[in-house]
Amino acid sequence: MAVLYILTCVLVGYFGRHRKFGFIGFFIAALVCTPVITGLILLITASKARPDKVATSVPSPRSS
Numbered sequence: 001m002a003v004l005y006i007l008t009c010v011l012v013g014y015f016g017r018h019r020k021f022g023f024i025g026f027f028i029a030a031l032v033c034t035p036v037i038t039g040l041i042l043l044i045t046a047s048k049a050r051p052d053k054v055a056t057s058v059p060s061p062r063s064s
Helices: 002-015 022-032 035-044
Strands: none
Touching: 002 022, 002 035, 022 035
């Protein structure tokens, strides 16, 4: 049963890896609270903006 609890905490941490607290923050929060409560917190928090995911316009090739 403890193995399932730890694996669930790791899963919550994995899904929180792109958030402000990152993997470690959500993993520890899941260990201290419960993975269910931390998962709910994960659902209501916004992910941090990643500069490489910002939409940019790509110029189309011009045909002459």
